[in-house]
Amino acid sequence: MTDVTPSTPSSRVRLRGALDAVPAYVAGKPAAAQAGVTAYKISSNENPYPPLPSVLDVVREQAGQMNRYPDMGVAALTAKLAERLGVPAARIATGPGSVGVLGQIITAFCDPGDEVIFAWRSFEAYPILVALAGATAVQVPLTSEARHDLDAMAEAITERTKVILVCTPNNPTGPSVRAEELEAFLDRVPDDVMVVLDEAYLEFVTSEEAPDALAIHRDRPNVAVLRTFSKAYGLAGLRVGYAVAHEPVAEALRKTAIPFGVNSLAQAAAIASLEAFDELDIRVKELVAERSRVVAALEKQGWEIPDTDANFVWFGVGERTAEFAAACQAAGLTVRPYGTDGARATIAEREANDRLLEVAEAFTRS
Numbered sequence: 001m002t003d004v005t006p007s008t009p010s011s012r013v014r015l016r017g018a019l020d021a022v023p024a025y026v027a028g029k030p031a032a033a034q035a036g037v038t039a040y041k042i043s044s045n046e047n048p049y050p051p052l053p054s055v056l057d058v059v060r061e062q063a064g065q066m067n068r069y070p071d072m073g074v075a076a077l078t079a080k081l082a083e084r085l086g087v088p089a090a091r092i093a094t095g096p097g098s099v100g101v102l103g104q105i106i107t108a109f110c111d112p113g114d115e116v117i118f119a120w121r122s123f124e125a126y127p128i129l130v131a132l133a134g135a136t137a138v139q140v141p142l143t144s145e146a147r148h149d150l151d152a153m154a155e156a157i158t159e160r161t162k163v164i165l166v167c168t169p170n171n172p173t174g175p176s177v178r179a180e181e182l183e184a185f186l187d188r189v190p191d192d193v194m195v196v197l198d199e200a201y202l203e204f205v206t207s208e209e210a211p212d213a214l215a216i217h218r219d220r221p222n223v224a225v226l227r228t229f230s231k232a233y234g235l236a237g238l239r240v241g242y243a244v245a246h247e248p249v250a251e252a253l254r255k256t257a258i259p260f261g262v263n264s265l266a267q268a269a270a271i272a273s274l275e276a277f278d279e280l281d282i283r284v285k286e287l288v289a290e291r292s293r294v295v296a297a298l299e300k301q302g303w304e305i306p307d308t309d310a311n312f313v314w315f316g317v318g319e320r321t322a323e324f325a326a327a328c329q330a331a332g333l334t335v336r337p338y339g340t341d342g343a344r345a346t347i348a349e350r351e352a353n354d355r356l357l358e359v360a361e362a363f364t365r366s
């Protein structure tokens, strides 16, 4: 008999040192089950509506061919997007979620030591993708109104700046950048620095001052627009997003894509969702109406909520962040806490929103 106790030799493989700088992604936790209380996960900005029957049918049908590879060129979806957006297909690059596309962007632009500027706090995937490339994250604090400080971001540009990420509306705080300030900012950015406008929440935007990113990209070859099917379109679990960029950039993003990264169910569902957009838009409008109702109620309770153009609200509770998240959790709501900055809560089912208002009100009195 051989000894079954494994003696583990110590590992001598040489991992990249850059990994030491990669922060771990904190994923939204599933809502905790409690007796008699419906739990809601309002920590990941997901669409609370189930898939449209028409989209689900297409996915079911496509699933019958999942022994086959997807179309590596994502041709049908790309053609559909080109038609809807009024841009040449050559300007579109797809990927497994817009996080996937952003990874393609960073890979296409950044060597170790290159700098990527973004606001902070902003989307948690940014520092991860930048660190993975061995590039340097240059984080520019938000203003006191939880907005991008575009002047400070322009001042942070150096010889080593390759990419600037502008998250509009900003996750996790909510405000869009204003069209006028964005144009002034872009005028200051050297034309060999790539600017990515991350519009993950575009469909929820109602601010009249918000920029028309697609129009801006037309005149500026160093501007790309990043979009996703995960939020308004409700396809977060299928992973598909895209960038619109001038040809040399879009072509580079197709080169840096993981081959077959956009699976066949995602491709089919995205096309079906574009075709069903009017139906999906009714849901988006309902969520936007809920957002207005929630924000108005919170303001009445005395909260100062940053302007939000997205499907979430930001509670700038600072040192009391953990306490706030725990109070939500005790009521069956899983929100997303961010250290000692604050917490983000997704606008979700009406019942979840009502409960959030109850917890928020009790919190103001505690």
Ligand SMILES: *Cc1c(COP(=O)(O)O)cnc(C)c1O
Binding pocket: 045, 096, 097, 098, 099, 100, 123, 167, 171, 198, 200, 227, 228, 229, 230, 231, 236, 239, 240, 241
């Ligand atoms: C949710 C989100 C995305 C989208 O991620 P996917 O990979 O497309 O699911 C991109 N950017 C921001 C700012 C987001 O909040």
